[in-house]
Amino acid sequence: MKDLPDEELFTAGHTACPGCGCPIMVRAAMKIFGPNTVCYFPANCLLVFGATYPQDAFKVPYLHVLFENSAVCASGIKRGLKKLGKGDVNVVAFAGDGGTADIGIQALSGAAERNEDIIYICYDNEAYMNTGIQRSGSTPHGAWTTTTPVGKKIAGKELYKKDVPRIMIAHDVPYVATASIGHPADMLRKLEKARDLKGFRYLQIFAPCPTGWRFDTAKTVQLAKMAVDCGLWTLYEAEDGKVTINKKPKMTPVKDYVKLQGRFRHMTDEQIDSLQEWANKKWERDSAMVIE
DSSP states (O other): OTTSOSOOSBOTTOOOOTTOHHHHHHHHHHHHHOSSEEEEEOSSHHHHHHEETTEEOBSSOEEEOOTTOHHHHHHHHHHHHHHTTOTTSEEEEEEESIIIIITTHHHHHHHHHTTOSOEEEEEEOSSBTTTTSBOOTTOOTTOOBTTBOBSSSOBSOOSOOOOHHHHHHTTTOSEEEEEETTSHHHHHHHHHHHHHSOSOEEEEEEOOOHHHHTOOGGGHHHHHHHHHHTTSSOEEEEETTEEEEEEOOOOOOHHHHHTTOGGGTTOOHHHHHHHHHHHHHHHHHHHHTOOO
């Protein structure tokens, strides 16, 4: 970490909410990728607070088209650059979980199947935060959102989180990794590895959202660590399908994690027990991917 360049390619002065996990991630990523980079953004918080013309926090070129087009537009940028003899340029798509797990998954799957030479980063804040905190496929069980309200018949999201990294591993791409802003050294190493590989590379980075999750803005990094410790977020990477677990969770109680967030304030003991059971099964499933 001490060898990171001093130059900021994602600058101060953006308008992200206090405590937002996304700028922590993107600032680090741009230090790794460097100035020889072109970025793509769909509709998401990052585009709004970091790249709304004419006020722009990025010192590299970027393109914005439609919500569902991240992977295909990034693929087109890379192919165009190769035609111009600039195949060494890093092409990176930064998309939220809504634009990845739901709206953008068709283009994402196609780019992965074609093994397009791009880096796709999903910053996972577990809902459509930019458009009003609606639930996404990545929203966890029990969470309040504006489309999973709490009432007599509904008590938050009934379904469980979609596991997009496993879906991407099934595409047999060169590199898939999960990371968390709560573990910066691990995150930086994975970003660096993705930069240096060729072919399709996918990273999903856990980035808490104080606004949508309703927690104290000082606790962003703490919650990013707690999600890993309780097993709700596993740190691993898959290189050509071979999976390595980067940190074994402590399996601390899920209850300790959810009680710090207003989006879970309504949850009954039964719902928390259900989420705990899911976390246990998730760890069993993730650890079973490792073949000795």
